[in-house]
Amino acid sequence: xxxxxxxxxxxxxxxxxxxxxxxxxxxxxxxxxxxxxxxxxxxxxxxxxxxxxxxxxxxxxxxxxxxxxxxxxxxxxxxxxxxxxxxxxxxxxxxxxxxxxxxxxxxxxxxxxxxxxxxxxxxxxxxxxxxxxxxxxxxxxxxxxxxxxxxxxxxxxxxxxxxxxxxxxxxxxxxxxxxxxxxxxxxxxxxxxxxxxxxxxxxxxxxxxxxxxxxxxxxxxxxxxxxxxxxxxxxxxx
Amino acid sequence: xxxxxxxxxxxxxxxxxxxxxxxxxxxxxxxxxxxxxxxxxxxxxxxxxxxxxxxxxxxxxxxxxxxxxxxxxxxxxxxxxxxxxxxxxxxxxxxxxxxxxxxxxxxxxxxxxxxxxxxxxxxxxxxxxxxxxxxxxxxxxxxxxxxxxxxxxxxxxxxxxxxxxxxxxxxxxxxxxxxxxxxxxxxxxxxxxxxxxxxxxxxxxxxxxxxxxxxxxxxxxxxxxxxxxxxxxxxxxx
DNA sequence: CGGAAAATTGATGCTTTTCAACGTATGTGG
DNA sequence: CCACATACGTTGAAAAGCATCAATTTTCCG
Numbered sequence: 001x002x003x004x005x006x007x008x009x010x011x012x013x014x015x016x017x018x019x020x021x022x023x024x025x026x027x028x029x030x031x032x033x034x035x036x037x038x039x040x041x042x043x044x045x046x047x048x049x050x051x052x053x054x055x056x057x058x059x060x061x062x063x064x065x066x067x068x069x070x071x072x073x074x075x076x077x078x079x080x081x082x083x084x085x086x087x088x089x090x091x092x093x094x095x096x097x098x099x100x101x102x103x104x105x106x107x108x109x110x111x112x113x114x115x116x117x118x119x120x121x122x123x124x125x126x127x128x129x130x131x132x133x134x135x136x137x138x139x140x141x142x143x144x145x146x147x148x149x150x151x152x153x154x155x156x157x158x159x160x161x162x163x164x165x166x167x168x169x170x171x172x173x174x175x176x177x178x179x180x181x182x183x184x185x186x187x188x189x190x191x192x193x194x195x196x197x198x199x200x201x202x203x204x205x206x207x208x209x210x211x212x213x214x215x216x217x218x219x220x221x222x223x224x225x226x227x228x229x230x231x232x233x234x235x236x237x238x
Numbered sequence: 239x240x241x242x243x244x245x246x247x248x249x250x251x252x253x254x255x256x257x258x259x260x261x262x263x264x265x266x267x268x269x270x271x272x273x274x275x276x277x278x279x280x281x282x283x284x285x286x287x288x289x290x291x292x293x294x295x296x297x298x299x300x301x302x303x304x305x306x307x308x309x310x311x312x313x314x315x316x317x318x319x320x321x322x323x324x325x326x327x328x329x330x331x332x333x334x335x336x337x338x339x340x341x342x343x344x345x346x347x348x349x350x351x352x353x354x355x356x357x358x359x360x361x362x363x364x365x366x367x368x369x370x371x372x373x374x375x376x377x378x379x380x381x382x383x384x385x386x387x388x389x390x391x392x393x394x395x396x397x398x399x400x401x402x403x404x405x406x407x408x409x410x411x412x413x414x415x416x417x418x419x420x421x422x423x424x425x426x427x428x429x430x431x432x433x434x435x436x437x438x439x440x441x442x443x444x445x446x447x448x449x450x451x452x453x454x455x456x457x458x459x460x461x462x463x464x465x466x467x468x469x470x471x472x473x474x475x476x
Numbered sequence: 477c478g479g480a481a482a483a484t485t486g487a488t489g490c491t492t493t494t495c496a497a498c499g500t501a502t503g504t505g506g
Numbered sequence: 507c508c509a510c511a512t513a514c515g516t517t518g519a520a521a522a523g524c525a526t527c528a529a530t531t532t533t534c535c536g
Binding site for chain 3: 153154194195197198201216217
Binding site for chain 1: 315361363374388389431472
């Protein structure tokens with residue numbers, strides 16, 4: 001999953017469900033090409049692609065959310081990342097998909113054939129560099145996630161998870177205090193390396209600490225951003 | 239950390255300490271340029287670079303080993319990867335280093351100024367694509383590590399760690415059953431998300447299961463590769 | 477040889493998992 | 507429209523695995 005960059009963000013202050021893609025994009029950028037790529041609808045729980053599939057397209061999530069995950073031979077699952085509206089998935093030059101990508105809710109994606117992409121990258125060094133940069137961002141995000149998940153306690157992980165989503169909202173000019181969780185507790189658990197029970201208990205605990213409020217299980221309101229941050233950073237001994 | 243590719247491997251069947259770099263390399267590849275880059279010696283425990291440093295060079299480890307890690311505000315440390323002879327570190331286009339890189343033993347690296355690299359990448363699309371590909375490999379490695387460390391038990395993690403190093407040896411035409419561990423238990427622990435005590439106990443346990451032997455703490459011999467693999471995959475209930 | 481750093485081993489406690497029960501929401505068919 | 511089924515979420519009690527604290531042994535290097 002890739003965060004898109006400034007040239008996109010400036011036009012992405014629309015609603016959560018429909019970031020406007022109608023402003024002209026430079027032809028020479030990845031997002032520029034994606035903005036003109038055809039749309040595809042995906043039902044909740046359906047897969048955009050699976051690990052091992054020949055890589056056919058690069059996708060940009062328009063509405064909805066996609067869960068990127070890997071599975072071990074015995075079925076244990078690790079969610080690598082969640083892609084929201086605006087995020088690009090399956091970027092890279094490998095011939096096969098290295099992850100599974102499952103829509104967690106009804107989702108629309110733009111699909112750019114890789115043939116177009118690799119042709120461009122071969123002709124235009126700036127385009128190839130843009131891909132490098134995007135992958136570099138992705139690498140950095142996975143590393144940060146690795147640090148969080150391995151080194152932090154359950155409470156810290158959940159708090160960090162909420163804060164990362166809050167900052168993502170901020171970058172997109174949405175309310176950083178209102179966080180949509182368009183995925184199940186199982187998805188969150190497999191992302192954070194926790195069981196669904198622990199995720200649930202931790203949300204309850206953060207609620208008890210008056211750091212957040214939860215409506216219907218899918219919308220979290222951050223009440224005390226500073227407190228949540230210090231909880232994420234290991235305040236109160238854990 | 240980046241695994242280098244086939245065009246390098248064919249000449250890397252030398253000893254552990256001194257992979258021969260004297261065969262001609264194509265000028266147009268990253269490794270080709272690195273092969274001509276100046277050498278620098280680094281003492282054990284010294285840093286090649288630190289997080290936040292302006293990125294000045296791309297490095298290829300020639301001899302020794304480098305530990306790439308991040309630290310949380312409260313001091314907890316996560317080792318992202320270990321780079322051995324042949325591996326490239328600090329590849330990418332960011333302006334600053336995103337990790338700390340510490341030599342775990344006396345180490346020699348080749349240093350290629352980034353100015354040279356980014357200039358090449360801007361002129362030569364093939365060069366930029368090679369960088370993309372290398373970063374893609376790195377991304378894939380971090381993801382695999384994430385899955386291992388988050389989903390697996392202590393025993394599985396240590397077994398997996400040894401198997402990854404064994405396969406690395408295999409790719410370099412070295413003995414896959416003899417594994418050098420040129421780092422402390424603390425480094426391994428911070429890589430696997432375990433304490434030094436647990437790492438030590440787990441080595442002892444694998445020894446008791448007659449899967450490995452350990453000499454002087456730094457050299458592991460794999461006795462039962464198949465058994466080690468099934469231990470890594472979660473045989474015997476954990 | 478001596479001192480310090482690293483590794484090992486043991487005993488205990490805590491966090492999270494596991495197993496289980498219950499509650500809640502959503503959708504379907506009668 | 508309601509009963510029911512099913513998936514999802516919450517809560518509780520017990521157990522497991524790893525961390526922590528502590529002591530000892532081994533290794534390394536001047």
